[in-house]
Amino acid sequence: MPHSTDPAMLAKAETLIEALPYLQRYAGRTFVVKYGGHAMGDPEAARDFAEDVVLLKAVGINPVVVHGGGPQIGAMLKKLGVESTFVDGLRVTDRATAEIAEMVLSGAINKELVGWIAGAGGKALGISGKDGGLVTAAKVRRTTKDPDSAIEQVVDLGFVGEPQSVDISLLETACAAGMIPVIAPIAPGADGETYNINADTMAGAIAAALGAARLFLLTDVAGVLDKDKRLLTDLTPADIARLKADGTISGGMIPKLETCIHAVEAGCEAAVVLDGRVPHAMLLEFFTSRGAGTLIRAG
Secondary structure: OOOOOOHHHHHHHHHHHHHHHHHHHHOOOEEEEEEOHHHHHOHHHHHHHHHHHHHHHHOOOEEEEEEOOHHHHHHHHHHOOOOOEEEOOEEEEOHHHHHHHHHHHHHHHHHHHHHHHHHOOOOEEEEEOOHHHOEEEEEOOEEEEOOOOOOEEEEOOEOEEEEEEEOOHHHHHHHHOOOEEEEEOEEEEOOOOEEEEOHHHHHHHHHHHHOOOEEEEEEOOOOOEOOOOOEOOEEOHHHHHHHHHOOOOOOOHHHHHHHHHHHHHOOOOOEEEEEOOOOOHHHHHHHOOOOOOEEEOOO
16 A cells, blocks of 8 residues: 655644654743733634643643733723723722722633633643732832923822742642643732732743743734834844834833843743734744744843
């Protein structure tokens, strides 16, 4: 009987062979994935994402997911008639807003993601920074400049925090037990209050504490683009400083890249800004030599 030489089957085999060195290099290592943006509202994208995460777990890598939920919080606040105040584009989180944010993040979104992962054959553990003493938050301090007097004023954003300390013991236990932690960006402060944390910042702090091999930030853009809109595939903190100075990087990409720099300088091997709208973008980035996003290393 002649051997089958179906080109599609051969291509699949070649893809697996191409992935082999990456599988060998990262077996037993941890990947932290920040999941958010457009992909969160699309069931097909959510299914693809869940499959990717379950595949990583199946090949011996430990994925840890941190999710956002800004648009969903905004929609719920509107539905419940809670007014939001913004300062320099940042939502001021009063107590009522903080309670709704926790309900949406730790409740609806977190458990929905756990469900998607279960549907793809994985075992997910839905938690927030409150569980097992995972994250302790500190209240965020922001300043704004008065446009007339140029005097800097401290802005109180309410119950908005940033990770102050991370205890990874719960994550290590869950990963060792074959589970995929799914983390809502909510954490208690030393003052006993509950704080809402930016999901990128939360993911960066957790990736640094775990000494993760990769931090993936799934976004709604292709990655970091140069002035001609071409993808920049590899950057160091020095490159990012230069691109910021000449205006190539601006707007919402700046805090994302600052998160990446902080993570790689604090113990994460590399961070990747990636287009979450592309099906299986994470696998393309990781398992192929071509990559699919912008990789940031400490230098």
